[in-house]
Structure formats: structure tokens, C-alpha cells
Amino acid sequence: MSPEGKTLLNVVVLGLGFMVMFTAFSTCGNIEQTVIKSFNSTEFHGSGYTSLAIIYTVFSASNLIAPSVIAVVGPQLSLFFSGIVYSAYIAVFIHPYTASFYTLSVLVGIAAAVLWTAQGNLLTINSKDSTIGRNSGIFWALMQFSLFFGNLYIYLAWHSKSHITDKDRQTVFITLTVISLVGNFLFFLIQRPDPEPAPSDASESLLPTDISDSTDVVPSQSLCSQALEAFKRSIQLAMTKEMLLLSIPFAYSGLELTFYSGVYGTCLGAMTQFGEGAKGLIGLSGILIGVGEILGGGVFGIMDKCNRFGRNPVVFLGLITHIVAFFLIFLNIANDAPVAPEEGTQMQAFIQPSVALALICSFLLGLGDSCFNTQLISIVGFLFRDDSAPAFAVFKFVQSITAAVAFFYSNYLLLQWQLLIMVLVGFLGTITFFVVEWAAISRRQDSDYDSI
Template sequence: MATDEETPLVDENPPRSQPLNHRRDLYILCWAFLLIFLAYGAVQNLQSTINTEGDLGTISLGILYLSFTFFSMVASLVVRKLGSKNALILGTTGYWLFTAANLKASWYTMVPTSLFLGFAASIIWVGQGTYLTSLAQTHANDYNLHEGTVIGKFNGEFWGMFAGHQLIGNLITLVILKDEKGGSTSGTTLLFILFLFSLTIGMILMCFLTKRNGKEEVLQNSPISFSSSVVSSLKSMLNLLLDIRILLVIPLIAYSGLQQAFVWAEYTKEIVKPSLGERGVGGAMAVYGVFDAISSLAAGRLTSGLSSITIIVSGGALIQLIVLVWLLLGYSVTTGVLGKFLPLLIGALWGIGDGVFNTQLSALLGLLFKHDLEGAFAQLKLWQSATIAVVFFISTSISLQTMLVIMLVVLCISVAGFLFLTIKVEKAFSYHAS
């Protein structure tokens, strides 16, 4: 007899009485996020090279992620009140406005839209984590499948498709933008208009998601005042911080944000540009995106529970550890074919690690915090965005070597805490629950 893990994700002949729209919603969510972030991801990558006057682009991103950090503290409350579908739709508007602001970039357009995007990003990501996990749990329950396996596969499919935004968005940038004499760049207006079109289609797709019912409807119709709800939400977040499990996961969450910010702030500037030039940034990020997508799909397919998550995370961390040590001790900018190949290899390896962390952290939180998904995913985005904001603000004042040392230390601490969680703490929780 086949075990739960061996049971197909979707039965070939499911009973007619069972709902059939779970995978439909998954694909709508995947396509919507792909269209939104192929635009925003490319726009973000361009900030430090297009909006250079007064470091407007870099400072705008720092403001964005500070706002993201602040609003993450109440994002779970907003998602509970709005419902995850409405939160996803509202969150899309922030990315649209930020992209539109780049058509007339100035302090008066970029700073307000960066602040609003911080709020929008906090609710769209808490909404995404809540919606996707709820979708997977419902699918597993309706089809009598192993919950951990379904959560892993749904996350793998989502993050695999999501990672494709780096490939598509950067290839579009590579085709549209032209380097002019004197270091100027042409084609930005056409590029941003294309991205606004992509964002609009993504927003429309969000409207076709099936509304998640049950707990969300109760919370939306609750007569409790907003101020009381804010206090309750903050207390809930603080109470979650008393859970030893989240405390042991937070360092890994922080590192996942740190390694993403490293790509945006340091990898393109310090590793790619000296070897491949400014035009090579799009190609290198496309390679990064391809391997990120492949890694996400593979990691999701291999996820079946806590033990598999432990093995996969350890493998991804080992790959990034090797890259960090290589950059610290042996890497130098070289000429010729090898000089052009090595930055791409580093991007590919780093993309594998990022795909692992994206899929496995989402699956881990979905498994450990079933009764407070919004709060758990709010913690995920709170610590990720805080780390990213710090990197954007300090990257201009510290050397690459210092950044690598910081990352190496944080990686070691985070993996140690994660392994302690999976080996010791979760066994204790499982024992008391049984």
C-alpha cells in the first residue's frame, strides 16, 4: 500500500463531491506574482544605476524596507480584517504606484511611494503566505493527502514560478535599455510603461482568486474596534516571540533577508559589474533567477515534513557557505572567459541557496504555526525586511570583505539555531502533543 508521501498530489479521478479549485487558485496566485514581480524586481535592480542623483534610488529602497519592517508588526491584523484575497489585491497597488513614480523620479514621488509600498509589501506577503498555506491545508484535507507533502509541493511550485521573475524581468530590461555615450541610459520610459502593463494584468488576476472562508469571515465581521485590534495584534506578536521555536527560526529568517540584499546591493556592484559591465547585470541576474527557480521547484518536490526540511536547508546553507568562503579567501576579478564565467557561477550557486530558503522557511512556518499563520508570516517579513533595510543603509559605508564576514557569522549562528530546533525542541513539542 502506498504511504501518504507516495500518494499523488492530485487524484486522477477525485470524487465529484470534492472541490476542484485548489490548484486553479495556486496557478492564479503563481501567475499574478510572476507578472507583478518581474516588473518590480527589475525596477528594484535598476534603482542604484538609474536614480543616482543624491543616491535617490538606494535611499528610496532603504526607506521602503524600513516602512516594510514597521508595517509588518501590524500586517497580520490587516490581513485578518481584510481577508487574504483582499490584502493581496490592495498590496498590488503599492508596486504599481512605485513603478509609476519612476516615470518622474524625484524625492516628491519616490519617498511617498516607497513608504506606501512598505505597507503594501507587508500585507501582500503575509497574505501570500497565509493564502498559500491555507490552500495547501484545504487541498490535503479534501483529498486525504499528507499535509506536509502538499505544503512543500505548493510552496515549491509557487517559489519556482516566482523565481522566474528575475529571468524574465531582467531579459526585458536587457532588450529595452540601451547604453548611451557618457554613461546615460535610454529606453527607461518604454520599460516602465511595459512594467505597468504587467502589474495591471497581475492585479486583475488577483481578483479571480477564490475567497478563503471560515476564520477570515468571522474576523472581518468582528465588532472589535481597530485600536483594540492593534493592541491585540501586537500582543499576539509579542506572545509568539515567547515561543522558543520562533526564536530559533528568527536568525535563519534574518539571514534569508541578508543573502537576498547581498545580491541586490553587493553582488551586482562588486562582483558582476567589474567583470561584465553594467549591461552584464541583467544577464547575471537572469542566471541567478533560473537557478533560483529550478532550486525552488526541486526543494518543494522533495519536502515531506520536518526531517526533509532540515536536510534541504542544510544543503542550501552549505552551498552559500562555500561561496562566502571562496569570495573571502580566493576570489579575484580576472579577465578573459574565466573572468566572465565566474560571476555567473557565483550567481547560479547563490540562486540555489535562495530557492532553498524561500521554499523551506514558508513550509516550516506553515507546519509549526498552523494556528497563527498570519502572525508567523508577519514575523517572517518583519525580520527579513529589517535585515534588508539595514544592508541598503550600510552597504555604501562598509567594504565587501566586511559584509562577507558578517554574512558568514550570521549563517553559522542561524544554521546552529535551526538544527537545535529540528533536533531537540520540535521533538519535545511532538512528545507533549502526542
């Protein structure tokens, strides 16, 4: 197999591993608040929103040490062991206890930082400047199939159910636990990429550039020294002009991640106007979010080769798509739906609630999210090729801390205020992304001119 074919296969395997694992975990996150509301036990006092807020808070802090872990363990084993923690979190819902629920929330936060930093590192070292956009789109499209398969199962299993029984819950979460474990083992199929022909470039990196033991890259350094260097580099990158500007679109990606992955499904399940099938709409909504994600990731990956205008048009499309979705949700969903009790909301929306319109909004949420995330992954991998692990750690640090804040306020804020926050941050984040992309295009044009 040619070197380029091997790296493309690695990207596909990486995407498939995330697809299978997040088929379980994304479905878990989408339904956990609804499941907890239906769980009848005096021994359990947890909140799905609070758990997700803990996960993303710990996630944000752990991103500071994630590059150090990857420098010592390597990205491949980092993916596997992080995935095991994800599986344990899902298994907690088979029979929830408050202590184990929140303990695993903390551990998943740590594992998530290592998992996503390793993913960014592997994606970058298996890409060139000319293929990073394509590979980002391929990975994103494959991963987002997870939303389709998991939520299709939820829709079929919970259709026409107004209450989730203990048997329903246990069946779903045993299945999801097994699926997540299968995804973890797929990471072992990733092969070591062939070395770059120019060794001088590789020697400048502070982190390992393949999936083997990191001591092969810098043999004179101890593992502690490599970990310390990785940590220092993360702090240095966070202070660069590009990262400071990109921190706003990073933050927006965290806010809208919270909304489509946890809040919106809860809103649909709380809408008594949708009838007895409201709980089943959570799964159907997740499917259509996944369709939007897959379509966006696939199209933007294919278009990357022929996109003469850079990443800005895709990000702008994402902003417009989300603003339209937020406006329609504001009209269609009751204002107290995010914080409604288990029996649902009695408040009226601004228009007669429509299931079709609610599901169209799900698709738009997924499409807009793919616009932002594929381009954020692409620009981080392009700008910080030699420091991909620290750079992606900074990306996930900002994204996760804003997601944590959003999950905390989702317990209290009405729908209109949550939508307004996302519109304001999304608009500002799009502007700052434009500035960074224009600078990147200008730098690339100057480099092409110098090489003539």
C-alpha cells in the same frame, strides 16, 4: 473540482500573480541604483540603496500592524491594494523626483508588509500539514520566474550599453509599470477554499481562515477588536522560543536578499574589466539567479513528499551553496565594486575577472536562497498553522529589518565585509534552524505515537 484541487489551483494562481508583479518590481530593484547613477538631473538627489533601505525599514515596522489590516480587509484585497502601491513606485522612475521617490519608498514599505503577510496567510489556509512543503515550493518556483522574464528584457535592451539614456529608462519603466498592474488583477482569480471538516479547529484561530470578509469568521467581534487581537498575537508569537530561534535564519534571509537583489547586480555593472557589456550583465545575472530560484523551488516542492529527513538537509545545502558563492565572488569581484562611482571601479580582483564565473555565482545565489526561503515558509506554516498571518508578519519583520540594515551599510562597506557578515549570520542561522526542526520532528513523532 475537488477541494484539494481547488486549493492547489489557488496556490498556483497566487504564485502566478506574484510572478507577474515581481517581474516588474524585482527588475526595478535590481537596476535602480545603476539607473540613478546614469540619471542626469540637478532636480534629483536620490540613492537606490537608500530607497531600498527606507522600504525595508518601514516594511519591518509595518509588519506589526499587517495582521490587523488583513483581519479587517481580508487577504485578497490586501494583495490587490498593496500591489497598486508597488506599481506606483515603479512608475516614479519614468521621471524621478526626489520627494516622490522617497515618499513612495515609505508607502511601498507599508504595502510590502501587508502583501507578504497576506501571501503567507493564503498559502497556509490553502495547505495541509502534508502539503505545506509542496505548496511552498510551487509558490516559490512560480514567483521566481519573475527574475527570469524581467532580467531577460533588461539584458536584451541594455546589452553593450555603457550609459543608460533617459529614453532607455522611460521605455523600461513604462513597460514594467504595465506588467505590475496586470499581476495585481490576477489576485482576484483566487477562490474561497472549502471549509475544513472539523469546525472546532477553525474556531480557535484569531484570524480569518478564508479570503472572504473576516466578520464571517468571528461575527461577535468588531473589526477593531479583531485588529487588536491580531496585533497582540503577533507580539506573543515573537516571544516564543521557536520564533526567537528562527529569527536568526530569518535575519540571514534578509541579508542575502539585499545582496542578490541589489548589491551583486550593482557590482557587476561597476566592473570595468567586463568591458562595455557590464551593464547588460545585470540582467543576465538576474536571469541566472531566477534559474537557481526556480530549480530549487521546483525540486524541493517535488521532493517534499519523499523527504524522510525533514527540512534540515535542504537548509544545509543552501548554506554550503552560499558559502561557495561568496568565496568565488570574493576572488572574482573588485572589493570596492558596491560603492564604485558611475564610471565603474578600477580596483583589481584577486583573480582575473571572469564573466562566466560571475554568472555561475548568480545561479548559486539563487539556488541557495530558494533552499532557505522554501524551508522557512514551510516551517512557519507548519508550526503556526492557526496563527499564520501573525507568524508570517514576525518572519517578515525580522527579514525586512535586517535587509534595511544591509541596504544602509551597502552604501559604505567594501565587498569583503559584506560577505563576511553573511557567512557568520548564515552559519549561526542554520544551527538554530536545525534546533527548531529537530523539535518539530520530535513533536510530530510523539503525536503519531499517541494516535496509534
